[in-house]
Amino acid sequence: MAKQIAVVGAGLMGSGIAQVSAQAGYQVVLRDVTDAALERGLAGIRSSYERFTAKGKLTAAEAEAALARITTSTDLDAVADADLVVEAVFEQLEVKQELFRALDRIVRPGAVLATNTSAIPITRIAAVTERPESVVGVHFFSPVPMMQLCELVRGYKTSDETLAAAREFAEGVGKTCVVVNRDVAGFVTTRLISALVVEAVKLYESGVASAEDIDTACRLGFGHAMGPLATADLTGVDILLHAARNIYDETQDEKFAPPEIMARMVTAGDLGRKSGQGFYSYEK
Numbered sequence: 001m002a003k004q005i006a007v008v009g010a011g012l013m014g015s016g017i018a019q020v021s022a023q024a025g026y027q028v029v030l031r032d033v034t035d036a037a038l039e040r041g042l043a044g045i046r047s048s049y050e051r052f053t054a055k056g057k058l059t060a061a062e063a064e065a066a067l068a069r070i071t072t073s074t075d076l077d078a079v080a081d082a083d084l085v086v087e088a089v090f091e092q093l094e095v096k097q098e099l100f101r102a103l104d105r106i107v108r109p110g111a112v113l114a115t116n117t118s119a120i121p122i123t124r125i126a127a128v129t130e131r132p133e134s135v136v137g138v139h140f141f142s143p144v145p146m147m148q149l150c151e152l153v154r155g156y157k158t159s160d161e162t163l164a165a166a167r168e169f170a171e172g173v174g175k176t177c178v179v180v181n182r183d184v185a186g187f188v189t190t191r192l193i194s195a196l197v198v199e200a201v202k203l204y205e206s207g208v209a210s211a212e213d214i215d216t217a218c219r220l221g222f223g224h225a226m227g228p229l230a231t232a233d234l235t236g237v238d239i240l241l242h243a244a245r246n247i248y249d250e251t252q253d254e255k256f257a258p259p260e261i262m263a264r265m266v267t268a269g270d271l272g273r274k275s276g277q278g279f280y281s282y283e284k
């Protein structure tokens with residue numbers, strides 16, 4: 001069983017993964033390129049633990065013990081002894097490939113090398129290592145402490161042992177796993193949400209229904225917790241435009257072709273909640 005986890009990248013996702021791992025009892029090494037990024041990541045973890053403590057979901061002693069299990073470093077060598085490494089750096093193939101080349105040199109043989117990529121085929125990341133059988137996708141969702149799902153993604157050469165170790169880790173931090181057997185663009189989750197968002201935006205763009213009514217139809221008609229246009233605003237219109245374009249480029253399937261209005265919104269800076277305006281307006 002994995003005992004020591006290393007998380008590379010202390011941004012939104014990496015700090016969340018470090019947080020749930022430490023809370024589950026793992027020793028965690030959190031690595032980023034600057035001290036400032038590590039401090040931001042740790043501050044986020046601290047304030048999240050405080051919120052859990054205030055709600056009575058964690059005792060102050062448990063929160064303190066979890067924090068004490070996290071060490072930070074800007075030195076990649078600090079991850080060398082980990083049983084399982086989770087990469088959560090920027091979503092750029094070249095950045096991830098450079099990191100996996102380095103991890104392949106540094107990390108002990110037999111360790112699992114996992115990536116939290118949302119969409120990049122695992123096979124393309126694994127191919128730069130000498131141990132593609134040990135590389136696997138562990139796709140967590142934001143915010144990590146709250147979201148129950150982990151999408152496990154097999155690359156072409158991912159071994160059964162690696163997939164089993166990834167599942168043991170994800171379940172160990174309290175997640176429910178789904179397995180994606182082929183690392184197609186967008187995996188399962190991003191494919192589904194992209195198809196729904198693209199169709200919802202087309203209906204909105206052509207004036208068939210208002211944004212509110214499209215979202216209400218999905219919430220009350222199908223029991224979705226949130227409508228697709230509100231989801232696009234929350235995730236970022238730019239992020240979903242990028243995701244749909246990637247899937248469309250790979251599949252040439254028209255149902256993923258992003259409607260024109262999405263690109264125009266992104267150019268104009270209407271990115272959703274983070275910019276204050278998307279399909280809906282938000283107070284900043």
Ligand SMILES: NC(=O)c1ccc[n+]([C@@H]2O[C@H](COP(=O)([O-])OP(=O)(O)OC[C@H]3O[C@@H](n4cnc5c(N)ncnc54)[C@H](O)[C@@H]3O)[C@@H](O)[C@H]2O)c1
Pocket residue numbers: 008009010011012013014031032033034037087088089090091092095099116117118119139140141142
């Ligand atoms: N944000 C989401 O909702 C979400 C959801 C699921 C998956 N993801 C995926 O998770 C990954 C990280 O996303 P994020 O939103 O946390 O990004 P982020 O921009 O918040 O954080 C990325 C971090 O990686 C660090 N970094 C960059 N290169 C590094 C390197 N070589 N070594 C160590 N650290 C490095 C950066 O300094 C930054 O702190 C991406 O692949 C993304 O697609 C994101």
